[in-house]
Amino acid sequence: MYCKNNKGACPDCCIPCQRICVVTGPAGPMGPAGAEGPTGATGATGPTGATGPAGPAGAAGATGSAGPIGATGPTGPRGATGATGAQGIDGVTGATGPAGPEGPAGAQGPVGPQGPMGVQGLAGDTGPTGATGATGATGPTGPTGPTGPAGADGADGATGATGATGSIEADPYNLYVQAGAEPGGDGSQSSPFQTIEEALAEALPNGVINVLPGTYPVTQQLNISIPGLTVKGRAGSTILLQAAVVPFLLSGGDNTIDGLTMTSDNPYPVEFIQTSGDRNQILNCTIYGPEQAGDSSTWVVNRGFVTQGGTTNLLVRNNIFYSLRQPAYLNPGSTGTIIYNVAFNTRGYVVDQALFLFSGNSWGIPENAVDIALLSGTTSGAPYDPLTALEESNSSATISDQR
Numbered sequence: 001m002y003c004k005n006n007k008g009a010c011p012d013c014c015i016p017c018q019r020i021c022v023v024t025g026p027a028g029p030m031g032p033a034g035a036e037g038p039t040g041a042t043g044a045t046g047p048t049g050a051t052g053p054a055g056p057a058g059a060a061g062a063t064g065s066a067g068p069i070g071a072t073g074p075t076g077p078r079g080a081t082g083a084t085g086a087q088g089i090d091g092v093t094g095a096t097g098p099a100g101p102e103g104p105a106g107a108q109g110p111v112g113p114q115g116p117m118g119v120q121g122l123a124g125d126t127g128p129t130g131a132t133g134a135t136g137a138t139g140p141t142g143p144t145g146p147t148g149p150a151g152a153d154g155a156d157g158a159t160g161a162t163g164a165t166g167s168i169e170a171d172p173y174n175l176y177v178q179a180g181a182e183p184g185g186d187g188s189q190s191s192p193f194q195t196i197e198e199a200l201a202e203a204l205p206n207g208v209i210n211v212l213p214g215t216y217p218v219t220q221q222l223n224i225s226i227p228g229l230t231v232k233g234r235a236g237s238t239i240l241l242q243a244a245v246v247p248f249l250l251s252g253g254d255n256t257i258d259g260l261t262m263t264s265d266n267p268y269p270v271e272f273i274q275t276s277g278d279r280n281q282i283l284n285c286t287i288y289g290p291e292q293a294g295d296s297s298t299w300v301v302n303r304g305f306v307t308q309g310g311t312t313n314l315l316v317r318n319n320i321f322y323s324l325r326q327p328a329y330l331n332p333g334s335t336g337t338i339i340y341n342v343a344f345n346t347r348g349y350v351v352d353q354a355l356f357l358f359s360g361n362s363w364g365i366p367e368n369a370v371d372i373a374l375l376s377g378t379t380s381g382a383p384y385d386p387l388t389a390l391e392e393s394n395s396s397a398t399i400s401d402q403r
Helices: 196-202 387-392
Strands: 174-177 208-211 214-218 222-224 230-233 237-241 248-250 256-258 261-264 271-275 281-283 286-288 303-307 314-317 320-322 326-330 335-339 342-344 349-351 355-359 372-374 399-401
Touching: 174 196, 196 208, 196 222, 261 271, 387 399
Parallel strands: 174 208, 208 230, 214 237, 222 248, 230 256, 237 261, 248 271, 256 281, 261 286, 271 303, 281 314, 286 320, 303 326, 314 335, 320 342, 326 349, 335 355, 349 372, 372 399
Antiparallel strands: none
16 A cells, blocks of 8 residues: 555555555556656756866966067266275385594695795995086087997807696596596595595585596495585496495485486386485486386385485476386375486385375386375375375376275
8 A cells, every 4th residue: 555645565455544645556557758848947047066176287388489689778876986906005215324534634745835935134324415516507418429340149048947737636626436447536626545445534514526438336234425426327337236235325414416327237226316404416327227027016116215204395307217216205294396207117106194296207118007006194285285286297297086
């Protein structure tokens, strides 16, 4: 049996549950299908399902052709020039050796005695004045007698003996030196000294020592300590330094070295001239060292001249300096003027708290590392500023300003 209410099997007893039970027989044949009913309304869309996993990546497409090169952009402004590096510290100048003693002045020869004056004779007695006689009458002029014959000429007297030739003494205000001269000279032009040392021992203040053509080896310092003394070289006079000493020390005041050529057989770490005192002069000299290999910053510290502190009113004019570490090192407290000189193949003038006027100087080839270096502590203002004026008045000088 089948229960319509429960849509399932009928219980054993249908009465208690008030259900209607139908006894089913065997199924009959299926009737024909009814006509298809109309399509029902579309039901509401259900919720979207979860996204499925991503499929594999497709193959890469072919590379497109390169586009045209764009126009070049404008050049950017140039960057500022970096500051010049500081110049290395120069070596300490060696101490000046002591000055040798000044030789004694030559004794003046004695004056010869004056001859005795002759005795004056006695004056005679004045006689009495006689009476004036009467003037007689003038007699007639007698006739002129005949001229007598001329007398014979007397014999000539004998010629006296020639006196001895007097010697010309050397002038201590104008001495001469000649390399290779005969020893024992007196410093005169006809008998010159062999060495400058000999002339210094005889020279007097405001005198001149004339150095004649030749080569003069120097192994000891020559101290020019006589006030106003000038050492003047003639064309072809060369000082050859052969030891590590300063050849010339100008210490007398108003001293001048003029027209000498100076060099050395080796690069020695010394200057050729050192100055102290007031109003000294270095004029018309040519000063150079032997060639040194490599960059000039590695060269032996040889220099044209060096000023001691207290050097004042030094004049350096018309000189040539080359193949040296520096033309000059100007120490603190020194003053002067450096004009119309030429310097090349050096590291330039070094101004260390000194006060010097530079004007009309020029530079050659090989060029200097710098032409003028102003070290820290050197004054600002005149005579160094403005730097453009300093450069223009010295042939477009290259200035290293480290102040």
